[in-house]
Amino acid sequence: MLKNILMFLVTVFITTFLLVSQTTVSNLIWLSGLGMPVDLFIIFSSIFHDIVSMNGKGAIPAVGLVALGMAVAFVVARIALIWIPIKRRYAYALAGGTALLAIVLLMPLAFYNLDLIAGARSTLGKLYLITAGVLGGYFFGVNLTTKED
Amino acid sequence: MNFMKKYLILFGLTFSAIIFSQHHEAEYDLETIAEGLDHPWGTVFLSEDEILVTELSGALRVIKSGKLLSQPVSGVPNVLFAGQGGLSDVALHPNFKKNKLVYLSFSESDDEQKSLNTLRVIRGRLENNSLSNIETIFKATPLRKTAAHYGARLLFISDGTLLITSGDGFNYRERAQYLDNHFGKILRVNDDGSIPDDNPYVTTEGALPEIWSYGHRNLQGISMNSDGSLIFAHEHGPMGGDELNIIEPKNNYGWPAITYGIDYSGALISPFKEKLGMEQPQKYWVPSIAPSGMTFYDGDLFPHWKASLFISALVPGDVRRLTLDGKNVVSEEILFNKLGRIRNIISAPDGSLIIATDGKNGKLIRVTPKK
Numbered sequence: 001m002l003k004n005i006l007m008f009l010v011t012v013f014i015t016t017f018l019l020v021s022q023t024t025v026s027n028l029i030w031l032s033g034l035g036m037p038v039d040l041f042i043i044f045s046s047i048f049h050d051i052v053s054m055n056g057k058g059a060i061p062a063v064g065l066v067a068l069g070m071a072v073a074f075v076v077a078r079i080a081l082i083w084i085p086i087k088r089r090y091a092y093a094l095a096g097g098t099a100l101l102a103i104v105l106l107m108p109l110a111f112y113n114l115d116l117i118a119g120a121r122s123t124l125g126k127l128y129l130i131t132a133g134v135l136g137g138y139f140f141g142v143n144l145t146t147k148e149d
Numbered sequence: 150m151n152f153m154k155k156y157l158i159l160f161g162l163t164f165s166a167i168i169f170s171q172h173h174e175a176e177y178d179l180e181t182i183a184e185g186l187d188h189p190w191g192t193v194f195l196s197e198d199e200i201l202v203t204e205l206s207g208a209l210r211v212i213k214s215g216k217l218l219s220q221p222v223s224g225v226p227n228v229l230f231a232g233q234g235g236l237s238d239v240a241l242h243p244n245f246k247k248n249k250l251v252y253l254s255f256s257e258s259d260d261e262q263k264s265l266n267t268l269r270v271i272r273g274r275l276e277n278n279s280l281s282n283i284e285t286i287f288k289a290t291p292l293r294k295t296a297a298h299y300g301a302r303l304l305f306i307s308d309g310t311l312l313i314t315s316g317d318g319f320n321y322r323e324r325a326q327y328l329d330n331h332f333g334k335i336l337r338v339n340d341d342g343s344i345p346d347d348n349p350y351v352t353t354e355g356a357l358p359e360i361w362s363y364g365h366r367n368l369q370g371i372s373m374n375s376d377g378s379l380i381f382a383h384e385h386g387p388m389g390g391d392e393l394n395i396i397e398p399k400n401n402y403g404w405p406a407i408t409y410g411i412d413y414s415g416a417l418i419s420p421f422k423e424k425l426g427m428e429q430p431q432k433y434w435v436p437s438i439a440p441s442g443m444t445f446y447d448g449d450l451f452p453h454w455k456a457s458l459f460i461s462a463l464v465p466g467d468v469r470r471l472t473l474d475g476k477n478v479v480s481e482e483i484l485f486n487k488l489g490r491i492r493n494i495i496s497a498p499d500g501s502l503i504i505a506t507d508g509k510n511g512k513l514i515r516v517t518p519k520k
Contacts, residue, residue: 027416049420050415050416050417053415054414054416055415056415058414059413112233112297113296113320114320116413118418121320
C-alpha cells in the first residue's frame, strides 16, 4: 500500500514535470524563432522557474491538478480492471491519458474557452500532454504490476 | 522603554496614515448620478447634461439631466455577452453635433460559425433615442473561439481618424507580434472605416493596412493629451506587467516577447523584459492593478489635477492619478479606493470626473470639488 502511494506520487511528479517542461520549452521555441536570445542557461533557468512557479504561484497548482485528475482516473481504472481483462499497465496508461485529456479539454470550458495551460493551446500541445499522461499512467501500472500481477 | 518607544512610533505612523488617506476623501464630493447599470463599460457626453453609457450586456443607455432613461437606445445590434465580451465602448464622431454619428464596439458571434466570435465596430445615426443607418466600420480577423481580451476602446484623435484597440484574444498572444492579423494591435481607420493613406503599414507586403501599432495584450484604456500630441494607452498584463505606453505609429510594444508579468498558471511567458526594437512602457505595475479605462484631465474644476492621467483599476478597485513631466510619469496617487471595482473614468465637459463602477449594479459617480 505504502509503495503504491509512493508510486502514485512519483507518477504525479513525473507527469507534472512533463507538463511544465512542455509549456516552457514550447514557449522558448517560439521566442527563439522570433530572434530572442534563448540559450542553455535560459532554457534550464526557465524550466526551473516554471516548476517552482506553476506549482506555487499559479492560479491552480499544476501538481494538484495532475494529482486530482490521475487519482480519479486511476480509481476508475482500478474498478474497471475487476471486469475488463486487460494488463494493468495499459489500463493505467489509458487512465493517465484520459486524466490529462480531461484537464486540457475541461479547463477551457470553465474559463470562456481559455487555455490556461499555455502549452495546451495547440493540437500538438494537447497531444503531447495526453501522451505525458499515458507515460505517467504506464509508469504507475508497471510499478504496480511487479507486485500485484 | 524601547518597547514603549516602538509602540508610540507605530501608533504615530498608523495615525498619520489614517489622516493622510482621509485627507483625499475630504477634497471632493462624490455624487451618484445613475445606478442599477448592468456592467457599465463605455461612457461619453452627448452634451453638458446628457450621457451615453454602454452596458456590457448589450444596452445603450441615456442619462439625461441626471436621470437614467428607462428605455435603452433602440437599434443597437445584438452582441455576444459572454466572458469579457459584450457591448463595449462608445465614441462620438468629432462632428457629432451636425451628423449625429455614434460609434460602438462590441463582440459578436460569427453568422456562419457560431462557436467563433470577433470584435466589431459600427457607427449609426443617433436620433430620438434610436440608432439608424448602421454601418460596419471594422471587423477583427481572424475569428476567435475565446471570449476574452477584446480591447475594444475607441478614440478619435486630432486628425479626425479613429483608433481602435484590439486585444490578443488570450489564446492567440503570439499573433500580436505578426502583422497579418488584428490580435494585439491598435488600428487606425478613417471615420467611415476606410484606411488612411499615411498608416505605417499600408505599403508593407502581408501586413494589414489598418495596423497603427502592435505587440499589445489587452488594451482597455486609450486617451490623448490636450493638444493631441501624445497618445496614451494602457493594457492589462497577465499576472503582473500591466503597462502604460505612449503610442506612436509603427512601434512594437513587445507583447508577448517581452513582459514584466507571468502567466496565470505561474509559467514564464517570456524570460525577457527588453529587446532592441521593442518599446518599454512608461510605467508598469507588478502586481497587476487591472487598468480598465483612462482619461487625460484638462478641466478647470480641479486645477491641481490638470494635465494628469487618471486610470481606473479593477483590482483592488481604485483610480490612479499619474502626474507627467512630458512623456515621463513622475508620480502616482491612489484615489477613490472605497468604491469597489472601477470600470471606467472620463472627464466631463464641466471639468468634473465621471467614474463607472463595475458589476451587475454598476453606478456612475460624479466627482466634484468639495463644497
